[in-house]
Amino acid sequence: MHASLILRVSAPLLLWVPLVISFYLLVRGHNAPGGGFVGGLVAASGLVFFAMARGQTAALAVMRLPPASWCGVGLLLAAGSGFLAWLDPSAGYLTHRWWFPDLPVKLPLNTAFIFDVGVYLVVIGTITAMVFALVAED
């Protein structure tokens, strides 16, 4: 497959713009439309586009870890975010904890966000693994 010159040159832009948007979607996701799943899909689409423009090897180099490992990290993060529930041993698993540190800006820290990041990584890993397998270059 020979991608056109325009596509190849604009590839980095087409990778990083979706990644930034996906991060925005991830962060706003708790109370507004967005979240880990949607953000992950957008980020994965950026990576897939990069793979179409520059080839899969280049895309895998950008990702650094194999897609399965992204899933692994994501699952560990998501599962791990639930453990803080047991600060109170009678609480159900995945009871999320919130902290509002005393700062001039409103900064809600919470474990639900860690869960969302986990979902984000799992979605990126799964989608890229599936797409790369489907369009594998022999």
Place this chain on the structure above:
Amino acid sequence: MRQMLLVAPILIPLLASAVTALLWMRPGVQRAVGLFAAVALFAATLALLAQVISGGMLVGQMGNWPAPFGISLVVDHLAAAMLAITGLMGLVVAVYAMGPGAQERDRAGFQPLFHALLMGVTGAFMTGDLFNLYVWFEVMLIASFGLLVLDRTREQIDGGIRYVMLNLVGTTFFLLAVGLVYGLTGTLNLADIARVAPDIENQGALAAVGVLLLVSFGAKAAVFPLFNWLPASYHTASMPVAAIFAALLTKVGVYAIIRIFTLVFAHDQALFGPLLGIIAMATMVVGVLGAAMHYDVRRILSFHIISQIGYMLVGVALMTPLAIAGSVLYVVHHIVVKANLFLVAGAMRQVGGSFALKRLGGLYAARPLLGLAFLIPALSLAGIPPLSGFWGKLVVIRSGLEAEAYVLAFVALAVGLLTLYSMVKIWNEAFWKARPDAAPEPPFAWSLAQRVATFAPIILLCGVTLTIGLWTEPFAAFSITAAEGLLDREGYIAAVLGANPVQLTEAVP
């Protein structure tokens, strides 16, 4: 502590799956992690079982959202027994998978998929929420598809596509039913549905939902007439995968049928009882006849899974305490025996070089221990006393006679006889007759470690079968407690929703 124990059967395989996926490039380490996780899962499920036996039902609300809103995990006697047997199967197959072919399997991603499958199964056994059950079904389906096509052969992909297509149809029906249930009752929590269901005005629509659920769970459980995916795919899988599939996948469908139809549709027994009875009989007969006409060990065993599913449905069809106890005892016995037969079939192929009965022979002379290891589960499957299958069949048939369902009891007896015919056929052809001239050479010699990994699980499961057979009393008593728990709908509802359930659903017409 109880809360941690309650989620452990889901968390342990989840973490194992994540860690082994992280170690994608290091199959050796993956295997060690996988084995450790399997041991941990078995220990956790046993601890959970002990908790339930001593302290009764365990209930947990995930994320501390109260019952009808959040997802409840509920472990009663039946669920605890199923979890413990899942833990045992996970351990046994994890060890068996270290036998011949382990390197190739692990490079193809066996470990993450295997633990994801175990997570799907344990999740389905524990959940108290209808939609969550659907999610666990999907987890199971995706993981099992990956496992099925592990070797990437043409045959496997063909079997895998049939498997996925037919199962997707089943889960689509499930999704339709979930939507309808929510429309009718305004809730998806099983206990809450059970509380509201008898008072719903539109009982006809609710019965339609029941039929939809029966179709989707029936497709999972491979009952007549929705069993075609099973013999089309199971014989293509590699042996450890076939063993875990045979042990657990269809039984999740059976478990879902038992759970939903004792809890939610118990008031509609006049409709579903006879329907399930007919399905049970047809499943028994079709499965055993299918097995009688085949001459490949894996295909014979696959058809016997179907036939045995019929026995497990008798309990829900009759809905008496004894009949349900029979189903519970039968499921537990069957999982052990069936997994063991598939493990033995893998060992037979390793020793004799083939799965086809025509090309096998003289295995008893060559490997008497293997012959014995085949006979124990095979005769147990056929229901020869004093093995575990005898007691399972005895309870099922006796409950049929007590409920005056004579046809059902007679069919169950006759099918037992035909099962014996199939098992004797394998014995005569593979073990007893002289080795045919055209017999293939065994694929390759195996090391001592591989031999231990293959035979230790087989012998362990033979031991479990003998224990259930010779020391039935505690197992039977446990089954009766489990059956009484299943029939005590009020107890289940109160345990999940608490004393004063949140009154939300009354607002819905």
